[in-house]
Amino acid sequence: MTDPISSAYRLLEASQVHYQGRVVGTIASLDAHAPAENYADCFVRDFVPSGLVFLLDGRHDIVRDFLALVLKLRDQQEEVEGHRAVAKVMPASFRVLCNEAGEEEIHTDFGDRAIGRVAPVDSMMWWLILLVAYERVSGDTAFTRSPECRRGVRMILNICLQDRFEIFPTLLVPDGSFMIDRRMGVYGHPLEIQSLFFGALRAALELLDPEDTESQAIHQQSCKRLDQLTEYVRHYYWLDEDRLNRIHRYRTEIFGHDSENALNIHPESIPDWVSDWLPPETGYLVGNLGPGRMDFRFFSLGNLLAVLFDLADPEQGRRIMALFDQRWSDLAGMMPVKICFPAMEGDEWRLMTGSDPKNIPWSYHNGGNWPALLWAFVAAALHAGREDLARRAHDTAAPRLYANGWPEYYDGRNGRLIGRRSNFNQTWSATALILSHKFIEDPSTLDVLSLKGYEKR
Numbered sequence: 001m002t003d004p005i006s007s008a009y010r011l012l013e014a015s016q017v018h019y020q021g022r023v024v025g026t027i028a029s030l031d032a033h034a035p036a037e038n039y040a041d042c043f044v045r046d047f048v049p050s051g052l053v054f055l056l057d058g059r060h061d062i063v064r065d066f067l068a069l070v071l072k073l074r075d076q077q078e079e080v081e082g083h084r085a086v087a088k089v090m091p092a093s094f095r096v097l098c099n100e101a102g103e104e105e106i107h108t109d110f111g112d113r114a115i116g117r118v119a120p121v122d123s124m125m126w127w128l129i130l131l132v133a134y135e136r137v138s139g140d141t142a143f144t145r146s147p148e149c150r151r152g153v154r155m156i157l158n159i160c161l162q163d164r165f166e167i168f169p170t171l172l173v174p175d176g177s178f179m180i181d182r183r184m185g186v187y188g189h190p191l192e193i194q195s196l197f198f199g200a201l202r203a204a205l206e207l208l209d210p211e212d213t214e215s216q217a218i219h220q221q222s223c224k225r226l227d228q229l230t231e232y233v234r235h236y237y238w239l240d241e242d243r244l245n246r247i248h249r250y251r252t253e254i255f256g257h258d259s260e261n262a263l264n265i266h267p268e269s270i271p272d273w274v275s276d277w278l279p280p281e282t283g284y285l286v287g288n289l290g291p292g293r294m295d296f297r298f299f300s301l302g303n304l305l306a307v308l309f310d311l312a313d314p315e316q317g318r319r320i321m322a323l324f325d326q327r328w329s330d331l332a333g334m335m336p337v338k339i340c341f342p343a344m345e346g347d348e349w350r351l352m353t354g355s356d357p358k359n360i361p362w363s364y365h366n367g368g369n370w371p372a373l374l375w376a377f378v379a380a381a382l383h384a385g386r387e388d389l390a391r392r393a394h395d396t397a398a399p400r401l402y403a404n405g406w407p408e409y410y411d412g413r414n415g416r417l418i419g420r421r422s423n424f425n426q427t428w429s430a431t432a433l434i435l436s437h438k439f440i441e442d443p444s445t446l447d448v449l450s451l452k453g454y455e456k457r
Contacts, residue, residue, distance in 0.1 A: 004402035005437055008430035011406060012050060015427040016062075017042045019096045019104060023062045024069050026050040028093075029408065030425035038113060039423060041093035044070060044123040045179060049375050049431040051130050056438055056445055060138040067131055068143070070094075070123075071152045073108050089159065090123035116183065118176035121193060124156045125200035132203040133448045144207060150215070153204050157218050160197060161225060169228035170289070171197045179301060180365045185344070185352035188290045191302030194233055198311040201226045202451035233285065233306070234313055236263065239296070240283030244275060247294075264292045271296050273342060277330075282323035283316060287340065298323075298341045300331065300373055307380040309451055317384045324377075325389060333414035335369040335400060336393040337377045343367030343413075358421060362412050369415030370408075371401055371429040378436040382443050394436045406430050 017025040025042030034040070047066060054062045073091050091108040099105050111119035131153075135144040143149065166172060170189040176182055178192055201222050208215040208222075239247075248270060250261040274296050278284075285303050288295035307317040324331050330341050343361040344352055353359045359366040374397050381390040401407070408426040409419040438445050 004398040005434060007402050008406070008434045011425055011427060011430040012053065012434065015050075017096055019069065019106065022065050024065045024096075025094070026427050026431075027095075028427060029423040030427070031423040034423045035421065038093060038109065041095045041109065042066075043093040044090055044120070045092075045126050046372075046428045048126050048130055049372070049428050049435050052133060052375075052448060053431050053434050053438070055133060055137040055448060056435075060134065060140065063130065063134045064138070064140065064143055067127065067134060067149075069106075070127055071148060073106065074152070074155075089119050089121065090127050090156075092120040092123055115181065116176040118174055118181070120177060120181075121171070121173045122178040122196055124159070125193075125196040128153065128156060128200040128203040128207075129196075129449075129451070132206050132451060135207070136450070137448055145209075150208065150212075153207050154215065154218055156200070157204055157222060160200070161218070161221055168290075169225055169232050170194050180339070182356055182359055182365060183352070183354050184359060184365050185295070186288060188288050188293070190288050190295075191233075191237060191285050191299050192305070193302075194229065194237075195302045195305035195309060195311055198226070198229055198233070199305060199309040199451060201229070202309065206451065230311060233311055234316065237285040237289055238283060238316060239274075239278070239286050240319065241278065241280050243283075244270070244278060248275075263289065263294075265294045266292065269294065277327070279323070279326045281319065282326060283319040284323055285312065285316070285320070298331065300337045300339055300341075301376060304337075304373070304376040304380040308376065308383050308449060314384075317380070321381055321384045321386045321389060324381075325386070328392075329414055332377075332393060332396070333369060333412075333416070334396065335371060335410040335415035336397055337373040338367060338369045338415065339365055339373065339409075340367060360420075363420060364409060364411075367413070368419060369410040369412075371397055371406075371410075372408075372426075372432050374432040375435040375439070378439050379446055379449060382439055382446060387440070387443075390436070390440055394433070394440055397436075398433055401429060401433055 015026040015030055016023045017027055025047050027040050028043050028046050029039040051063045070090055073094055091110050094106050094108045097105050097107055111117055131144055171193050172189060173193050175187045180186055205222055208219050210219045247265060248267050250267050252264055252266055254261055284298050285306055286294055287297040287299040303320050306312040307320055331338050343366045345361040349361060358364050377393050378390040404418055405424040406426050406429045407418045407424055408422040411417040411419050
């Protein structure tokens with residue numbers, strides 16, 4: 001192994017969380033000077049690349065113990081007085097502490113310790129996707145099809161598929177409920193959640209038996225929702241040169257089922273940067289969509305997961321990767337991959353982020369570059385037949401991450417600067433590189449993320 005990969009493995013081993021003598025996760029950061037206390041937690045979303053590395057290395061028991069523990073931790077969520085009891089989400093994170101008697105205790109965070117006090121929506125979706133990956137690699141159906149796991153799958157689906165006040169097939173969430181866990185104007189129907197929702201539904205259909213009487217109704221409902229979600233995202237979220245021209249000429253205040261402008265998007269809402277930035281023969285899925293609102297920002301993880309999970313159709317996947325290719329300095333730069341483009345600045349930044357000093361323009365969630373996204377980029381590029389882009393991203397990131405001490409994120413329009421408040425020895429920065437290396441060296445390892453439980457009819 002090369003020096004960066006060896007170094008990344010050393011960090012992964014040092015980050016392990018132990019409970020009752022077993023490894024049950026990895027902490028977010030080994031930086032002793034991390035400003036936020038919860039960087040010593042094991043985050044569910046952060047553990048996913050660690051878990052995939054463990055699976056591909058044959059250390060299946062670590063992933064099984066993590067999945068089992070997180071499933072049990074759901075029951076620790078406290079209910080707010082005055083709220084009706086509802087099905088519980090997965091925790092955002094947990095940590096193992098010793099009490100005064102020297103006994104191990106697990107402390108969970110369901111959003112009550114988060115910056116904005118928002119319950120995590122993505123944890124349960126990542127848990128489902130990792131559960132399928134575990135079954136595919138280990139073959140341990142005794143665990144994945146156990147009554148406890150099937151009950152967990154059904155409860156997750158009950159949360160996601162419950163009736164709401166809207167008619168869209170997409171999932172409505174507040175700001176701060178996924179990787180972008182601070183106020184960034186992503187309330188509503190952000191793309192990242194829709195891609196994860198799609199992946200979670202496909203994972204659930206792979207795990208549930210349609211002949212099982214307890215699962216029949218929710219299996220049928222999931223199939224129908226998946227059909228609707230796929231068609232809706234591929235049509236309404238997609239933006240290319242042709243669609244941009246049509247939106248530019250939209251008529252508004254048009255009623256009825258035949259209206260081309262069904263969501264009443266106003267042409268005046270198209271930002272000035274879009275028409276000059278979007279090259280011909282490329283395209284992407286916009287960041288958010290709702291009544292009278294289209295967020296034209298490019299969010300990398302949502303697009304990459306849409307390619308990897310086949311929420312985007314093959315032609316859309318090809319065009320998304322072509323956009324990365326032609327706008328490399330904007331979307332990858334000196335440290336792949338930029339979390340979103342462009343950054344909000346000026347009055348827009350003040351109004352949309354609440355003048356968040358951590359999300360200043362071209363930093364952190366507001367246009368920062370995140371090495372943690374490298375594995376998703378490499379996987380999506382290989383899935384779309386762009387090995388050249390996968391290798392370019394990996395070869396760009398590896399020497400800098402190693403030399404810089406595994407920072408959490410980078411700042412600047414092209415990701416040249418180590419993040420102003422970035423932690424070092426960030427675990428998922430290291431595991432993203434290891435996983436990318438494995439995918440490139442043996443593309444068949446991508447099968448660990450293949451969700452085959454559903455094919456659109």
